[in-house]
Amino acid sequence: MTAVAIIGAGMAGLATAERLRAGGMSCVIFEKSRGMGGRMSTRRTGDLQFDHGAQYFTARGPDFVTQVARWREAGVVAEWAPGSHVGAPGMTAPARALASGHVCVTQAQVNGFTRTADGWTVLDDKGSIKAQGNGAYAAIVLAVPAPQAIPLAARAGADMPELAGARYAPCIALMLAFPADVDPVLPDWSRPDDAAIAWIAADFTKPGRPQAARTFVVHARPDWSRAHIDDQAEDLVAPLLARFRAVTGLTAEPAYASAHRWRYALVEQEIGLPCLFDAGARVGACGDWCLGPRVEAAWDSGCAMADTLLTALA
Numbered sequence: 352m353t354a355v356a357i358i359g360a361g362m363a364g365l366a367t368a369e370r371l372r373a374g375g376m377s378c379v380i381f382e383k384s385r386g387m388g389g390r391m392s393t394r395r396t397g398d399l400q401f402d403h404g405a406q407y408f409t410a411r412g413p414d415f416v417t418q419v420a421r422w423r424e425a426g427v428v429a430e431w432a433p434g435s436h437v438g439a440p441g442m443t444a445p446a447r448a449l450a451s452g453h454v455c456v457t458q459a460q461v462n463g464f465t466r467t468a469d470g471w472t473v474l475d476d477k478g479s480i481k482a483q484g485n486g487a488y489a490a491i492v493l494a495v496p497a498p499q500a501i502p503l504a505a506r507a508g509a510d511m512p513e514l515a516g517a518r519y520a521p522c523i524a525l526m527l528a529f530p531a532d533v534d535p536v537l538p539d540w541s542r543p544d545d546a547a548i549a550w551i552a553a554d555f556t557k558p559g560r561p562q563a564a565r566t567f568v569v570h571a572r573p574d575w576s577r578a579h580i581d582d583q584a585e586d587l588v589a590p591l592l593a594r595f596r597a598v599t600g601l602t603a604e605p606a607y608a609s610a611h612r613w614r615y616a617l618v619e620q621e622i623g624l625p626c627l628f629d630a631g632a633r634v635g636a637c638g639d640w641c642l643g644p645r646v647e648a649a650w651d652s653g654c655a656m657a658d659t660l661l662t663a664l665a
């Protein structure tokens with residue numbers, strides 16, 4: 352009974368899975384969405400695509416530097432600017448590469464667990480989820496944002512008070528597409544001095560992106576996002592587009608415009624531990640909220656989670 356159930360197929364959950372595999376331990380990944388990558392996401396609509404979550408990532412520690420080099424060799428990551436890496440052809444590419452060869456149950460929103468002498472069972476709102484080994488998992492890993500891990504940890508009877516210490520800032524992302532000949536030409540990215548907008552990326556300038564349209568991803572500032580996080584997404588397009596026009600001077604009508612609300616976007620307060628593990632309950636938790644607001648932090652936390660399990664379950 353060595354299989355581990357991992358809840359969440361973002362970078363932390365996938366890093367856990369990959370490191371467990373390297374250590375000879377099997378796992379099953381449960382993910383509520385259709386795809387892999389969590390906040391390393393790509394929105395596709397018709398011929399358009401947008402990285403509306405994580406924009407790029409850096410690699411500082413030797414472990415992640417090695418992993419990024421592997422991804423680059425495999426062609427699923429490329430450099431956008433010196434030291435700034437992106438998935439190619441979209442931000443989800445490294446997550447999809449990591450997931451390959453693992454058992455992933457998608458569109459499975461986990462909301463509880465039961466435990467018997469045989470092991471853990473993972474549940475959704477209809478009961479036990481049909482998945483390889485369900486009912487006999489040796490441990491559970493919650494690889495989801497801390498506020499979403501709190502109720503899951505409670506339902507698993509895990510003692511993890513540290514979860515409450517993590518804080519996230521929300522982020523509202525505006526996706527825009529213009530014809531390829533639109534004026535003026537904007538920089539690849541900018542951080543405008545504006546009360547609403549924190550970041551503008553010319554998404555089409557990232558390696559491997561479609562070139563038929565000029566696509567932009569605009570991120571609102573945390574304060575602005577916090578004030579509007581409960582608004583309807585469609586109501587957020589007009590005010591952010593008005594700020595985008597004011598900031599850039601690009602006044603053409605977009606061929607496509609939509610907004611996405613990230614309730615848990617960037618970690619404002621991490622807990623400062625690599626991961627959590629309740630040995631009695633055999634429940635672990637990991638994610639960017641452990642170490643900081645970066646893809647690399649999620650990777651490091653997932654690796655630490657796997658190392659903890661490989662020792663604890665050996």
Ligand SMILES: Cc1cc2nc3c(=O)[nH]c(=O)nc-3n(C[C@H](O)[C@H](O)[C@H](O)COP(=O)(O)OP(=O)(O)OC[C@H]3O[C@@H](n4cnc5c(N)ncnc54)[C@H](O)[C@@H]3O)c2cc1C
Pocket residue numbers: 358359360361362363364381382383384387388389390391403404405406407408409459460461462494495496499522524570613615616617637638639640643644645646647649
């Ligand atoms: C707008 C934005 C901009 C960002 N910019 C950058 C950047 O430029 N550089 C950088 O390094 N980082 C950036 N980040 C942060 C980076 O994306 C995250 O730190 C990292 O991807 C977090 O990975 P994770 O695995 O911890 O969590 P997530 O990616 O959130 O993964 C959690 C997964 O769990 C799934 N899940 C949640 N609940 C359940 C459930 N009950 N059942 C099943 N599945 C569930 C979710 O669907 C998700 O796939 C940005 C994030 C956002 C949102």
